[in-house]
Amino acid sequence: MKQALIQIFLTWVFMGLAGIAHAGSAELLAQAKQADAQKYQAFMAAGGKVVETGDGRSFYLLLSPSPDAPIIVTLHGHGTWAFSDYSAWSEATSRGYGLLGLQWWFGRGEGPDDYYRPQELYRVIESILRKEGLTKRKLLLQGFSRGSANIYGVAALDRRSGNNFFPVIIANAGGAEMDFPINKDIDQGKFGPTPFAGTHWILFCGGKDPHPDRSGCGGMAKTETWLEAKGGSVDLFIQDPSAGHGGFHRNPANVKQALDYFERSSQ
Numbered sequence: 187m188k189q190a191l192i193q194i195f196l197t198w199v200f201m202g203l204a205g206i207a208h209a210g211s212a213e214l215l216a217q218a219k220q221a222d223a224q225k226y227q228a229f230m231a232a233g234g235k236v237v238e239t240g241d242g243r244s245f246y247l248l249l250s251p252s253p254d255a256p257i258i259v260t261l262h263g264h265g266t267w268a269f270s271d272y273s274a275w276s277e278a279t280s281r282g283y284g285l286l287g288l289q290w291w292f293g294r295g296e297g298p299d300d301y302y303r304p305q306e307l308y309r310v311i312e313s314i315l316r317k318e319g320l321t322k323r324k325l326l327l328q329g330f331s332r333g334s335a336n337i338y339g340v341a342a343l344d345r346r347s348g349n350n351f352f353p354v355i356i357a358n359a360g361g362a363e364m365d366f367p368i369n370k371d372i373d374q375g376k377f378g379p380t381p382f383a384g385t386h387w388i389l390f391c392g393g394k395d396p397h398p399d400r401s402g403c404g405g406m407a408k409t410e411t412w413l414e415a416k417g418g419s420v421d422l423f424i425q426d427p428s429a430g431h432g433g434f435h436r437n438p439a440n441v442k443q444a445l446d447y448f449e450r451s452s453q
Contacts (some may be wrong), residue, residue, distance in 0.1 A: 211238045211239065211242050211243060211244055211245055212238075213293075214243075214244055214245065214289065214292060214293045215236060215245050215289075217293045218245075218267045218268070218269060218289065218293070221267055222267045222269040222270060225267075225269035225270060225272060225273050226269050228272065228273065229247060229249065229269055229272040232249060232272075232279070233249060233251070234247055234248060234249035234272065234285070235247075235248050235249075236248075237314075239288075239310055239313075239314070240310070240313050240314075240317070241310065243292065243302075244288070244289045244290065244292065244302075244310075245268075245289050246268065246286060246287060246288045246289065246314055247268050247269065247271070247272060247285065247286065247287040247289075248284070248285070248286050248314075248318060249272070249279065249284050249285045250284040250318075250320075251279070251282055251283075251284055252282065252284075254323070255282055255283060255284040255323070256282075256283050256284065256323060256324035256325070256326065256448075256452070257283070257284040257285065257286050257320055257323050257324070257325050257326070258275055258278055258283055258284070258285050258286070258325075258326045258328055259286045259287075259288075259311065259315075259325055259326065259327045259328070259352070260275070260285065260286070260287045260288070260328050260329070260330075260333070261288060261290055261307070261328070261329040261330070261333030261334070261336060261337060261340075262287065262289075262290070262291070262330060262333055263330045263331035263332055263333055263432075264291070264296065264331055264332035265291060265296060266291070267289065267291075268287035268288060268289040269287070271285065271287040271330075272285055272287065274330075274435040275435070275441075277435075277438050277441040277442065277445070278441065278445055281445065283445075284323075286314065286315075286318075286320070288302075288307070288310065288311060288314070290302040290307060290310075290333070290336075301332070301336075303336075303368075304336050304339030304340050304343065304368045305339070305343065305368070307336065307339075307340050308339075308340050308343040308344065308347075311340070311351075312347070312349065312351075315351060321349075321351065324448075324452045325351050325352055326352070326354050326355075326356065326448050327340070327341070327351075327352040327354070327355045327356070328355070328356035328358060329356070329357060329358060329360060330358040330359060330360065330432070330434070331358070331359055331360045331401060331431065331432075332360060333358075333360065334356075334357045334358050334359060334360025334361075334401075335360040335361065335362070335363060335366065335401075336360075336366075337355060337357055337360070338357070338362045338368075338369060338372065338409075338413075339366070339368035339369065339372070340352075341355050341382060341385055341418075342368070342372050342377045342381040342382065345377075345381055345382065345383065345384065345385065346377055346378075346381065350384065352385070353384065353385060353386055353451070353452075354385075354386045354387075354388070354447075354448050354451055354452065355385060355386070355387050355388070356387075356388045356389075356390065356444055357387060357388070357389050357390070357406070357409065358390045358434045359390055359391060359392060359395060359401045359402075359406070359431055359432070359433075359434065360401050361400055361401060361405030361406050361408060361409040362408075362409045362412055362413070363400070364412075372416065373412075379416075379417075380416060380417025381416050381417065382413055382416045382417045382418030383417035383418070384417075385413075385417075385418045385419065386418075386419050386421050386451060387410075387413055387418055387419065387420045387421065387422075388420075388421065388422040388423075388424065388444050388447060388448075389406045389409065389410055389420055389422070389423045389424070390406070390423075390424045390425075390426070390433075390434040390440065390444075391403040391405070391406040391407075391423075391424075391425055391426070392426050392428075392429030392430050392431060392432075392433035392434075393425065393426060393427035393428065393429060394427075394428065394429060394430045394433075395429075395430060395431045395433075396430070396431060397431075401431060402431075403425050406423070406425075407423075410423060421447065421451070422443065422444065422447050424440050424443060424444065426440060
């Protein structure tokens with residue numbers, strides 16, 4: 187009898203935790219819809235879908251216009267919403283690309299625990315790609331600002347896993363900070379001497395970025411040197427002298443240059 191009561195109690199606990207997790211993702215999506223109502227409506231009108239992440243903490247957007255469409259996997263910037271990535275990548279979707287945008291900020295706060303950390307990010311992304319049957323697609327990984335600052339760890343984890351989902355990566359206005367824990371691990375050889383071997387990078391910086399040594403051209407130039415020292419290949423470094431922090435998507439020529447390179451490299 188005692189064991190049965192314990193089992194019932196544990197079942198209630200687990201159901202309650204699952205309900206909390208689900209409520210968290212539902213609340214986050216409601217918050218995103220309210221904050222980015224027009225972008226949400228445009229995304230849904232285009233045939234996209236919004237799906238809860240497997241851990242119940244967040245959600246992702248998926249738009250796939252055809253069964254073999256290349257997919258851009260995006261990490262948005264700090265304190266914003268994945269729906270903004272759909273509007274930002276209109277140049278790509280007009281060319282037949284799909285989009286997978288992970289909501290990796292939890293909707294409040296700016297501390298490390300208010301976002302998925304790189305190890306969590308990679309687990310969630312891998313789970314989504316497998317669940318959605320996208321592992322054989324041509325995949326382009328892109329991060330903007332804080333998303334870019336976290337993308338180096340995601341790329342290193344992808345190579346170490348052997349999945350190699352992302353041969354081409356766009357680091358958009360967010361340099362590799364050497365005091366970031368996973369970057370320290372990379373720098374100290376915990377991912378091997380050449381953790382980025384086999385990766386091809388597109389870097390972007392704006393000449394009017396307010397933080398030139400972090401996300402502007404100075405910071406991205408240091409990142410280029412670091413990536414290549416760790417085995418990566420920076421094949422395209424777009425430096426837009428008239429652009430600010432978000433200048434990559436504001437100039438269609440920048441996006442076209444990146445997509446043209448990706449298409450040539452993935453043939």
